[in-house]
Amino acid sequence: MSLTDALDVRAGEAAHLILRRATVLDPVAGIDSVHDVVVRDGKIAALASPGEADGDGAEVVEAEGLHAFPAFFDPHVHLRTPGHEHKEDVETGTRAAAAGGYCGILAMANTEPSVSTAADITALREQAQAAASVPVGFLATVTKEMKGEELTEMVELREAGAVGFTDDGLPITNAGVMRRALQYQHLCGGNIALHEEDPALSGGGAMHEGPVSAALGLAGVPSVSESTMVARDAALAGYERARIHVQHLSAAESVEVVRAAKAAGVQISAEASPHHLCLTDDAVRTLDPHRFKMNPPLREERDRQALIDGLRDGTIECIATDHAPHQPEEKDVPFEQAAMGVTGLETAFAALHTELVLPGVIDLALLIERMGGGAAPFDLERPTLAPGSEANVALCDLGAEWTVGEDGYESRSANSWCAGKTLTGRVLMTVAAGQVAYRLRSFSLGVAA
Amino acid sequence: MKHLLSIEQLSREEIEAILDRAESFAEVGRRDIKKVPTLRGRTVVSLFYESSTRTSSSFDLAAKRLSADLVSVKAAGSSVDKGESLKDTIATLSAYDPAAIVIRHPYAGAAQMVAGWTAAAVVNAGDGKHEHPSQALLDVYTLRRRLGSLEGVRIWIVGDVLHSRVARSNLIAFNRMGAEVTVCGPPTLIPRGIEELGCEVSYSLDGIEEAEVVYALRMQKERMSESFVPSLREYAANFQIDSRRLNPRQLLMHPGPVNRGVELSGEAIDSPQSLITEQVAAGLVVRMAILFELLAGSEGQTPAGEGEASKPTPIGTPA
Numbered sequence: 001m002s003l004t005d006a007l008d009v010r011a012g013e014a015a016h017l018i019l020r021r022a023t024v025l026d027p028v029a030g031i032d033s034v035h036d037v038v039v040r041d042g043k044i045a046a047l048a049s050p051g052e053a054d055g056d057g058a059e060v061v062e063a064e065g066l067h068a069f070p071a072f073f074d075p076h077v078h079l080r081t082p083g084h085e086h087k088e089d090v091e092t093g094t095r096a097a098a099a100g101g102y103c104g105i106l107a108m109a110n111t112e113p114s115v116s117t118a119a120d121i122t123a124l125r126e127q128a129q130a131a132a133s134v135p136v137g138f139l140a141t142v143t144k145e146m147k148g149e150e151l152t153e154m155v156e157l158r159e160a161g162a163v164g165f166t167d168d169g170l171p172i173t174n175a176g177v178m179r180r181a182l183q184y185q186h187l188c189g190g191n192i193a194l195h196e197e198d199p200a201l202s203g204g205g206a207m208h209e210g211p212v213s214a215a216l217g218l219a220g221v222p223s224v225s226e227s228t229m230v231a232r233d234a235a236l237a238g239y240e241r242a243r244i245h246v247q248h249l250s251a252a253e254s255v256e257v258v259r260a261a262k263a264a265g266v267q268i269s270a271e272a273s274p275h276h277l278c279l280t281d282d283a284v285r286t287l288d289p290h291r292f293k294m295n296p297p298l299r300e301e302r303d304r305q306a307l308i309d310g311l312r313d314g315t316i317e318c319i320a321t322d323h324a325p326h327q328p329e330e331k332d333v334p335f336e337q338a339a340m341g342v343t344g345l346e347t348a349f350a351a352l353h354t355e356l357v358l359p360g361v362i363d364l365a366l367l368i369e370r371m372g373g374g375a376a377p378f379d380l381e382r383p384t385l386a387p388g389s390e391a392n393v394a395l396c397d398l399g400a401e402w403t404v405g406e407d408g409y410e411s412r413s414a415n416s417w418c419a420g421k422t423l424t425g426r427v428l429m430t431v432a433a434g435q436v437a438y439r440l441r442s443f444s445l446g447v448a449a
Numbered sequence: 450m451k452h453l454l455s456i457e458q459l460s461r462e463e464i465e466a467i468l469d470r471a472e473s474f475a476e477v478g479r480r481d482i483k484k485v486p487t488l489r490g491r492t493v494v495s496l497f498y499e500s501s502t503r504t505s506s507s508f509d510l511a512a513k514r515l516s517a518d519l520v521s522v523k524a525a526g527s528s529v530d531k532g533e534s535l536k537d538t539i540a541t542l543s544a545y546d547p548a549a550i551v552i553r554h555p556y557a558g559a560a561q562m563v564a565g566w567t568a569a570a571v572v573n574a575g576d577g578k579h580e581h582p583s584q585a586l587l588d589v590y591t592l593r594r595r596l597g598s599l600e601g602v603r604i605w606i607v608g609d610v611l612h613s614r615v616a617r618s619n620l621i622a623f624n625r626m627g628a629e630v631t632v633c634g635p636p637t638l639i640p641r642g643i644e645e646l647g648c649e650v651s652y653s654l655d656g657i658e659e660a661e662v663v664y665a666l667r668m669q670k671e672r673m674s675e676s677f678v679p680s681l682r683e684y685a686a687n688f689q690i691d692s693r694r695l696n697p698r699q700l701l702m703h704p705g706p707v708n709r710g711v712e713l714s715g716e717a718i719d720s721p722q723s724l725i726t727e728q729v730a731a732g733l734v735v736r737m738a739i740l741f742e743l744l745a746g747s748e749g750q751t752p753a754g755e756g757e758a759s760k761p762t763p764i765g766t767p768a
Contacts, residue, residue: 211642213641213642214646216579219578222641334535334556334558
């Protein structure tokens with residue numbers, strides 16, 4: 001399904017634009033050359049020869065030296081509504097997504113109350129139609145109130161528009177319940193996204209278990225608390241011929257389990273977050289909960305390298321931010337007491353470009369491919385710049401340096417793991433679902449002049 | 450040095466400077482009038498979020514011996530009970546313009562955060578299972594007095610290392626002073642990766658005869674219910690330091706409070722090899738030295754022994 005068919009967005013004016021002499025890179029469509037990108041009536045009308053597109057009343061953006069990518073898709077965002085609107089809501093969260101170059105996101109269901117009924121889904125979809133800058137899809141919980149005991153009315157939830165299911169924030173500890181959900185998937189459809197953690201192993205932990213936790217005296221979350229659950233669910237999915245999506249892989253052992261499951265023919269997909277790809281538990285030595293406390297925790301360099309290898313060989317098909325906004329009072333407390341999670345939508349591309357592409361760890365095309373890889377696991381069409389498709393464009397200046405947080409955030413929360421970092425590469429403009437969803441202020445002023 | 454947040458932050462020279470200062474306060478302690486006017490007119494706040502006997506009483510007494518005005522706040526019975534956040538509590542207490550805040554808190558990094566919220570010098574009196582720097586300093590002080598130097602001294606730290614901030618701070622401090630450290634305990638109570646802090650790991654007392662110093666840790670009863678060890682009886686059978694396991698030339702230390710008959714036998718505690726009461730006495734002078742270094746040491750006064758100006762002057766003595 002196309003993003004606009006499956007997801008909800010505030011209706012607006014269809015974009016009518018020419019991105020003059022943009023360097024167009026769409027690795028999936030096999031495009032890597034300079035074009036005038038013509039967007040008309042919200043669609044990619046043409047990729048014309050540089051300087052040749054006819055203005056025809058369109059807004060013309062001088063994009064020489066800038067890159068046009070298919071806009072990104074994030075399958076893992078916490079919009080915090082209902083219940084925690086002081087942290088984020090549909091409007092601020094989708095604004096943050098647009099500022100990060102995203103044209104679609106999936107919202108997690110661990111709200112208060114959790115998204116467990118058809119009425120919850122309907123209400124959220126109405127909010128998105130009124131306030132979302134970019135298309136949003138909503139996942140519903142697998143179990144009622146995320147208690148891990150009884151399944152939600154998954155068929156009715158799907159009919160109401162739930163894109164898939166997740167108890168994210170919590171694992172489904174009971175293997176029997178997990179198995180029933182996978183069996184029921186053959187009736188209701190929809191992927192099941194899994195937060196993999198065995199609380200009997202991770203309980204009370206505040207960071208990765210290893211030399212750094214030993215030095216800091218913090219209770220550790222061992223890698224095996226994740227990998228054993230990934231292995232269990234991969235085995236169950238294989239047995240039931242069902243489909244699962246593993247969220248926020250963090251440990252080398254988990255990557256290996258997913259790789260082996262894929263080789264064995266299990267329908268399993270996986271995501272990794274920018275912070276797990278860029279940071280290690282060494283950062284926790286600062287004991288700064290604002291930037292470095294999250295679940296799963298930052299792990300060791302060997303884990304980070306395993307995630308990068310997984311990204312390269314396709315074991316991990318997508319990057320997901322696990323954007324998790326929190327207010328200062330939930331973070332201005334000692335590390336062990338602080339809320340878990342960091343924001344990531346506004347910085348994901350720039351951070352990965354700075355930390356992985358510029359040093360030559362991965363190439364730009366792979367990054368762009370993986371930034372859009374989160375749509376397919378949920379049966380959504382991946383964004384593309386191929387002529388005729390709906391316009392979903394991220395226009396970026398790969399040379400622009402900026403300091404994160406200097407001009408504030410679009411998100412309602414400031415717990416960015418990149419806060420204070422200087423990043424290279426910036427999203428200047430985002431077109432999502434055929435509408436201009438975002439323009440960097442200084443960039444639009446430049447265009448006006 | 451603006452704050453004392455961890456042993457990790459201190460160089461060997463800084464540790465030695467504090468210990469030298471403590472020696473000069475030990476001399477004051479032998480006088481009839483044990484008080485010096487150094488911190489007269491300055492305020493020290495002691496803020497304890499966890500129960501404590503030794504640490505809190507010795508910091509309080511240290512502040513009084515230095516003539517500071519002391520405000521002691523215990524979390525129980527204070528506005529902390531009413532749900533005030535640590536940040537707001539610190540803002541409130543900082544309004545009295547204290548020269549120092551001594552804080553004990555059940556979570557790692559609390560003292561470090563507090564240092565970011567107040568203009569006062571912050572002393573970490575224990576943060577979660579992370580660090581307890583004043584304990585490590587007083588232990589090094591005690592050993593240095595007895596042995597002269599820790600260079601090459603073999604020290605075994607025995608017991609529940611996983612839950613012990615004392616073990617962590619002492620391991621770092623002993624290493625920094627040139628000692629060779631082995632941590633010993635049941636595998637369930639030794640944190641994974643501890644050897645990267647620079648120590649040997651032993652899961653039994655075999656080989657403890659090589660140690661010049663045996664440092665036993667407190668074994669908490671609640672560890673049984675969390676199945677870290679099956680029973681206190683089995684723990685004691687394998688890890689208790691008793692007179693049979695302690696040879697006569699070894700020194701015995703413990704941070705207190707001791708569970709008699711669990712980690713230490715009664716006779717070991719009361720033996721002449723035991724430094725436990727010396728540790729407590731050292732706690733007072735070392736904590737005086739810490740407050741002095743933070744609050745007066747930076748005001749142009751040289752370390753003890755280098756000049757007349759550094760000699761603490763008893764009250765009543767003409768300057």
